[in-house]
Amino acid sequence: MWNIAVKNERTTEDIALGIRRRVFEHAMRNNGGYLSQACSSAEQLAWLYNEELNLGAPTLPMIPKPFEGVPHADNPDYHTGAGYNGPFEPEYDRLFIAPAHYALVAYATLIETGRMAAEGLEMFNKDGSSVEMIGAEHSPGMEVHNGTLGIGLSTAAGLAWARKRKGEKGRVWVYMSDGEVQEGQTWEAIQCCAHHRIDNVKAIMDVNRQQCDGAMDSVMEVGDIKTKMENFGAVVVEVDAHNVNDMREAAKTKHDGKPLIILANSNPFHAMPILEERFPRLHYVRFKSEEERARMNISIADSLGVDPIDYAH
Structure with missing residues (x-):
């Protein structure tokens, strides 16, 4: 059973460290993984789940169910992964995770906050599993398939607009990555949101300046994101993504009639400095040799305060 006391027993910083340790272990055992996303986003996701979001207890099994097919009238077994964020009740918040390639970090967050069993991560990217490598609508913590195509904020805005019209108190949060500003x-x-005064939607964006093909500016320069967003009608606050108190204060910013967007400036090799060797190709770290794998194992383990991973078995 999920224990609501989990939110109060551990600090957000401790949960962020736990997230990075789980992603590190997974990457070592599987000869690769989304290490850089764990470096940049761990505090953000830990803060959302441990402090900011008002969520009910999970409604799905601690060990995720297998993929049960796509939604249609003749498939009563279909489910989304949103049940790990609690029930759809008017008083509870909703969360949309827009960058689906952050799924490994999101699953680690669910485990660290007591919403999913650790065994669930063993199902990652396995045939027939709902614990997808690129999160889909049936994956733990996911409600819709956002991909990386910039639709997360639109999805959240639509739901927030409906909730506001229905008088529901629950807010709508969206977790984003900065690559999405390359999408119209x-x-x-x-x-x-600004036109319709949808101000019950908030977003936090991981500004790590990286994307699949390398550094963002080498793919498409995006310029001053804050000024552009303000010109389009948002209230925007910039924070240090690794400073939890910065995020706490930013979330309190008044934004009547406008969406609030927190730009969390992050380091894509925070807490794993050896990853800088791979800059700017950090999207998915697959080890180039056993020598590199062993060297990174020792270096990252030391940075995270754990023993090197025994991945020989």
Whole structure:
């Protein structure tokens, strides 16, 4: 059973460290993983789940069910992964995780906050599993398939608009990555929120300046994100992504009639400095040799305060 006291027993910083340790162990055992996303986003996701979000107890099994097919009228077994964030009740918040490639970090967050069993991570990227490598709508913690195409904020805005009209108290949060500002729909969503005064939606964006093909500016320069977002109608606050108190204070910012977007400036090799060797190719770290794997194992373990991983078995 999920224990609500988990939110009060551990600090957000401790949970962030636990997230990084789980992702590190997974990457070592599987000869690769989304290490950089754990470096940049751990405090953000830990803060959301441990402090900021008002969520009910999970409604799905601690060990995730297998993939039960796509939604249609003749498939009563279909489920989304949103049940790990609690029930759809008017008083509870909702969370959309827009960058689906952060799924490994999101699963680690669910485990560290007592919402999913550690065994669930052993199902990662296995045939027939709902614990997808690139999170889908049936994956733990996910409600819709956002991918990395910039639709997360639009999805959140639509739900927030409906909740506001229905008088529901629960807020809508969206977790984003900065690569999404290269998508036009992100800007349309901000403009829509401002026009319709959808101010029960908040977003936090991991600004790590990295994407699949390398450093963002080498793919498409995005310029001054804060000023652009403000011009489109958002209230924007910039914070240090690794300073939890910064995020706490930013979330209190008044934003009447406008969406609030927190730009969390992060380091893609925070707590794992050896990853800087791979800059700017950090999206998915697959080890180039056994020598590199062993060297990174020792270095990252030392940085995280754990023993090197025994991945020989």
